[in-house]
Amino acid sequence: VFVHQVPYAVDNGIDRITAASSLGAIGVASIFGRFFFGWLSDHIHDPKYSALVGYLVMACGMIVLLNVKTVGMLYVYALTFGFGYGSLSSMFPILASDRFGRGMLASTYGLMTLFTSSIAGTIGPVLGGVIYDISGSYRWAWWLNIAVLTLISLCILTLKPRRASSD
Numbered sequence: 001v002f003v004h005q006v007p008y009a010v011d012n013g014i015d016r017i018t019a020a021s022s023l024g025a026i027g028v029a030s031i032f033g034r035f036f037f038g039w040l041s042d043h044i045h046d047p048k049y050s051a052l053v054g055y056l057v058m059a060c061g062m063i064v065l066l067n068v069k070t071v072g073m074l075y076v077y078a079l080t081f082g083f084g085y086g087s088l089s090s091m092f093p094i095l096a097s098d099r100f101g102r103g104m105l106a107s108t109y110g111l112m113t114l115f116t117s118s119i120a121g122t123i124g125p126v127l128g129g130v131i132y133d134i135s136g137s138y139r140w141a142w143w144l145n146i147a148v149l150t151l152i153s154l155c156i157l158t159l160k161p162r163r164a165s166s167d
Contacts, residue, residue: 023078026081029083037051041090059150061084096108
């Protein structure tokens with residue numbers, strides 16, 4: 001979404017500099033999301049529910065992005081999506097440690113980062129561009145992103161806790 005949100009906003013009549021500044025708003029909101037989702041995971045029984053909320057907040061942000069026509073709505077999207085996005089850096093290591101133990105944290109976290117940042121981070125922008133080139137709109141790319149975020153949320157619900165060990 002980061003690669004294409006500025007051109008999308010410009011296509012919707014928002015000034016290029018203002019559209020680009022929405023990326024900064026995502027970054028600022030993610031700082032608050034990191035603290036909030038870390039805190040939340042410390043205060044609920046299973047941290048997977050904190051991760052679930054983070055992904056659903058990102059999906060809500062994407063729904064707002066579908067309807068962006070004004071600068072105000074662009075910032076509502078950026079702050080909502082960014083807040084949810086902040087959950088990723090907090091929740092990945094917590095879920096990896098909670099499910100696989102501290103002894104496997106480095107390997108598990110490395111694999112999670114490989115798939116989410118490297119592979120998905122490469123495929124997503126290219127796929128978004130292809131969808132735009134074919135359809136002339138980012139709308140279907142945003143819907144695909146919402147579907148993936150929703151699917152991830154459902155998959156998170158299936159995570160089972162690690163069996164107790166001496167870890």
